[in-house]
Amino acid sequence: MTVRVRFAPSPTGMFHVGGAxxxxxxxxxxxxxxxxxxxxxEDTDAxxxxxxxxxxxxxxxxxxGISRGSYEGPYFQSANAGEHRAAATRLYESGRAYYCDCTREDVQARTGSQYQGYDGYHRDLGLGPGPGHALRFRTPDEGTTVVxxxxxxxxxxxxxxxxxxxxxRGDGSPVFLLANVVDDMTMGITHVIRAEEHLPNTPKQQLLWDALGxxxxxxxxxxxVVNEKRQKLSKRRDKVALEAYRDEGYLAGAMRNYLMLLGWAPSGDREIVPWSVIEDEFRLEEVNPSPAxxxxxxxxxxxxxxxRALPVPEFIDACQPWLTGTGTLAPPPWQPEEFDAxxxxxxxxLAQTRIAVLSEIVPNVDFLFLASPLIDEAAWTKTMKDGSADLLDAAVAAFEALESWxxxxxxxxxxxxxxxxxxKxxxxxxxxxVAVTGRTVGLPLFESLEVLGRERTLTRMRAARLRLP
Incomplete structure (x- = not known):
């Protein structure tokens, strides 16, 4: 038997890290x-x-790393609507399902509780199909379903x-539970690997598989997958979009490695490992069932x-989208002609050892490509105190006299x-x-001044001096 697995996301928003x-x-x-x-x-929610x-x-x-052409599909659930309806009809005709026109209010009136589930009222009344008649699965009265x-x-x-x-539903359209089962049957899925949140639905789906033979x-x-408060990651509350991490400058390799550690770990006391090791060592049965x-x-x-592990030429290439404004959320503060490769x-x-995400490259190097630095006013206020004017005057004079820059x-x-x-x-x-880069932190200062050059460095120091009393 050929193992066939599926990944079945809904195209209703950004790609969730849990889905990844x-x-x-x-x-x-x-x-x-x-x-x-x-x-x-799964595109049936039009x-x-x-x-x-x-x-x-x-x-x-x-x-x-799951590239197009290396998998089967994409298939679209909406294209299988005929099979979904046919399965619903088979279940009805075999007596495994029946029609019901009860509203939620009807059930509440009969049971006296708004929390009571459906009470099986139409199980044996013989209601046929018709507008507003939902089709319900006839769950066995006894026994257990073991998953x-x-x-x-x-x-x-x-x-x-x-x-x-x-x-x-009352309009005849199958609900997700049935559509999901029929699609898996049609596609010959042998293993369903999915998030824990689907477990409560699994006994219902298993009953449907059995009923369809x-x-x-x-x-x-x-x-x-949970946040630091041990709450399930939420699109409304948490940063969960894979695209957001990509656009911020997370490397695909790092993201892959980290995601695979959510509930599992490679052998030995290590977490950052080559992808080939993860592919060799990952075992589903070793995944920890506790929230990750x-x-x-x-x-x-x-x-x-x-x-930091990238060869420098690869690091330079990886930074290009942020340096050129290609495919990023915002362009850099300099004009394309100002950039000096x-x-x-x-x-x-120097920058490679100091940034954690690639987007941080911009504030670390912007001083090199702008006519004047972007001054952080809070940094200016904190740094430019009594004695700064005298110090800048002396530094300018000393730098002007340097033979070797x-x-x-x-x-x-x-x-x-x-x-x-x-x-000191x-x-x-x-x-x-602060005078030269606009900030109190950044790349090593003297290496930065060497690259910036004598004229631009001194011009910025003189301009800063003019701002001081």
Whole structure:
């Protein structure tokens, strides 16, 4: 039997990091088993679907390494509507489903409780199909439904506690539960690897598989992904869009590595490992069923490690979208003609050790490409205190006299200026850094001044001096 797994997102918004985790787990499992990864777009909610969301799913999968052409699909659930309706008809004709025209208010009036589930009122009344008649599955009165799950063992559900659930609406359109089962049957899915949030629906779906005469798939419900408050990650509350992380400058390799650690870990005391190790060592049955904490700070640290591991030419290439304004959320503050590729290449090794996401490259190097620095006024107020004017005057005079404009000469010269005033280098260089770069933190100062050049450095220091009394 060929293993066939599927990833079935809905095109109703940005691509959730939890969905990306599930896609990767399905992808690796299929590859390990010599099987097939199927992409199915569950697009039956026409009111919420947009074509650009579908393209966003495909692009996001491309980015994390599940490239187009390497999987089967994408299929679209809406194209299988005829099979969904046919299955609903078979269930009705076989007596496994019946029609009901009860409203929620009807049920509440009969039961006296707004919390009571459906009471089976129409089970034996023989109501036929018609406008406003929903089709309900006839759940067995006795026994249990056992879900064999590779991660959670054998969760067992008492059938009497499962209400007769709706499988087709009053207009005849099948609901998600039935459509999902029929699609999996049609596509020959053998293993369903999905998030824990779907587990409550699984006994209902397994009953549908049985009623339609097909052996259910192997189930595996991976842990829910939660935030630092141990709440399920929410699009309304948390930063969950994979595209947002991509556009901020997270590397695909770092994201893949981190997502696979949500509920699982490679052997040994290590977390950052080559993708080939993850592909070899990942085991579904080793996934921890407990909720998995999505720690953005840890992801940042991961990403910083991945950035520092890049060869410098690859780092320079990776930064280009942010330096040129291509495909990013905002263009850089300089004009294209102001960018100096050679100057960036000179400081790239310094920047590479200091940023955690690629978008941080812009504020670290913008001083090189702007006619004048973007002054952080809070930094100016904090740094430019009594004595700063005298220090800048002395530093300008000392720098003007330098024969060699290099980092070592600049450093020793400024050290001497500070020593004459009883200042250590840190205190001495702070006003110079703000005058030249506009900020109190950034790349190593003297290497930056070397690349910026004598004329531009002195011009900025003089301009800063004019702002001081």
């Amino acid at each position: 985790r599930s896609a990767l787990q399905n992808w690796i499992y299929a590859k390990q088993q010599g099987g097939v990864f199927v992409l199915r777009i 009111a919420r679907n947009k074509p650009e969301w579908t393209e966003g799913i495909l692009s996001a999968l491309d980015w994390i 064999v799950d590779l991660i959670r063992g054998e969760p067992t559900f008492e059938n009497k506690l499962i209400e007769d659930f709706v499988i087709a 097909v052996k259910p798939p192997v189930w595996a419900h991976v842990p829910v 904490f999505f720690d953005e700070k840890k992801l940042r640290a991961f990403n910083g490690e991945y950035i 050679d100057a960036f290449a000179a400081v790239a090794p 290099d980092a070592e000469s600049l450093k020793s010269t400024l050290e001497a200026v500070g020593a004459e005033r009883g200042l 280098l840190g205190k001495t260089q702070a006003p110079v850094r």
